[in-house]
Amino acid sequence: MFDRLDPLLHSELRLAVISILVSADEADFVYLRQQTGATAGNLSVQLDKLSAAGYISVEKGFQGKKPRTTCRITDTGRKAFAAYVAALQSYIGK
C-alpha cells in the first residue's frame, strides 16, 4: 500500500522551499529566489500557499531601510515534510 503524498508539498517549487527551510533557522525571500531560481511573483504565490496551510510563517520587516521578507518553517510544516519523505520512501522501497 502506497502512502498518499501531500499535494501541497508534491510540487517542485514548494518542495524546494520547504527543503531549504527545514535545514535553516530562517531564510529571506531573496535567498529563496536565488536558491530555487523562481520568479518573484511565482515564489510569492507559493509562499502564500505554504503559509495559508500553516507550513511556514512569513514575517515582513526591514533590514536598514530595505524591506525584508523572512520565512520560517513551523512545527506543522516540519511534520508534514517528515511525513512526505516517509511517504516517498514507501514508493521508492516498493
Place this chain on the structure above:
Amino acid sequence: MDPENKLTPQRSLELINETLEGNRRAIIAGSAKFFFLWGGVLALFSLAVWFCWNRSGNPVWNLLWLGMPLAGYPAAAALARGSRIPQNYVSLLLGKIWGAFAFFAFALSGLASVFPMDLTLLIIVLLGLAETISGVALKSWPIIIAGAVVGLGGACAASVLAAGPAQVLLFTGAAVVLALTGLAIKLQK
C-alpha cells in the same frame, strides 16, 4: 521551476537532496568572508604587536591583542547582519567553536602571567584545531587542511623559534592561511 509540475517520487527525493546540498554550499560560501575578515584582523594585530614589541623590546605591547575582539566582533556582526545566507545548525556551531577558541585563547593569556607556558604554541594549536573542526562541520577539505597546516606547522615553528617578537609573526602566517582558506572556499563555489 513550475510550481504545479507533478513530480515522481524519485525526482522528489533528488530535488530534496539537491536543495539541501545547494543550501549547504551556500552556507560554506557565506563563511568565506568571515575567514577573510578574521585573517585580515589577525594579520593587522600580529603585525602591530610584532612591530611595537620589536622596536621597543617591551612585551607589554602584547596587550594590543585585547583590541582584536573589539575590532573583529563588531565587524563580524555587521557582516552577518548584511548577509542573506541563512543560519542553520552548522553556522551556529561555527560561532560556538570560534567563541570557545576565543575564550581559551584569552583565558590562557591570563593564566600565562601566573603559570609560565609557551603561549604562542598553545594558541596556534588551538587556532588550527578550531579551523579543522570548522572544516569538519562544513565538510570542507580546504578548511580541514588549512587548520592542520596552521596547528601542526605552527606548533613546530613555535618550538623552533625563540620566545620573542619573531614568534608573533607565526600569527601573521596563520592569518595568511585563514585568508587563503576564504579564497579557497570562494574558488570552490
